[in-house]
Amino acid sequence: MNPTTEHQWLTRLVGDWTFSLPAPKIDDARVTTIEGTETYRALGPLWVIGDAVAPLADGGLSESRMALGWDPQRRRFVGTRILSTTPSLWVYDGEGDPDGRRLRLYTEGPATEGATHSEPLLDVIAFVDANSRTLTRHTKAADGSWTAVLTVEYRRR
Numbered sequence: 001m002n003p004t005t006e007h008q009w010l011t012r013l014v015g016d017w018t019f020s021l022p023a024p025k026i027d028d029a030r031v032t033t034i035e036g037t038e039t040y041r042a043l044g045p046l047w048v049i050g051d052a053v054a055p056l057a058d059g060g061l062s063e064s065r066m067a068l069g070w071d072p073q074r075r076r077f078v079g080t081r082i083l084s085t086t087p088s089l090w091v092y093d094g095e096g097d098p099d100g101r102r103l104r105l106y107t108e109g110p111a112t113e114g115a116t117h118s119e120p121l122l123d124v125i126a127f128v129d130a131n132s133r134t135l136t137r138h139t140k141a142a143d144g145s146w147t148a149v150l151t152v153e154y155r156r157r
Helices: 005-013
Strands: 015-022 033-043 047-055 061-071 076-083 089-096 102-109 119-129 132-140 146-156
Touching: 005 047, 005 061, 076 102
Parallel strands: none
Antiparallel strands: 015 033, 015 146, 033 047, 047 061, 061 076, 076 089, 089 102, 102 119, 119 132, 132 146
16 A cells, blocks of 8 residues: 555654653652653554653653554544553544644543543644644543643654
């Protein structure tokens, strides 16, 4: 199969990135920002796989792996994410914006660290330019609206 425009959009993620996000407020934690690294690579012309590593407040490491692709039969972006800090497998189903800047990925997972139940989530990957992007996580309110709860900022290394 030949790559589509959607597959080509995903290749924009390929490369080495640094990221930062606000640290969760835990007791007297002095750390206010979490910084980590992420590397995306292509798996053939149809998939991208991203591996991220960031320090945890307890001195450990949080690791995650994300795989994203485009399913031409469903006409949807698809993917999965696993994290070393949760037993949940996040399954993504998404759509791109017509302007080509954003990818909206719908899933279910724990909205907060340590949560014992899953809830609907929306992760939005948005390119600011070729070397910077964001990932904003949203939770779904009872009225069906989405509320941003966390934004991760990425810079290409």
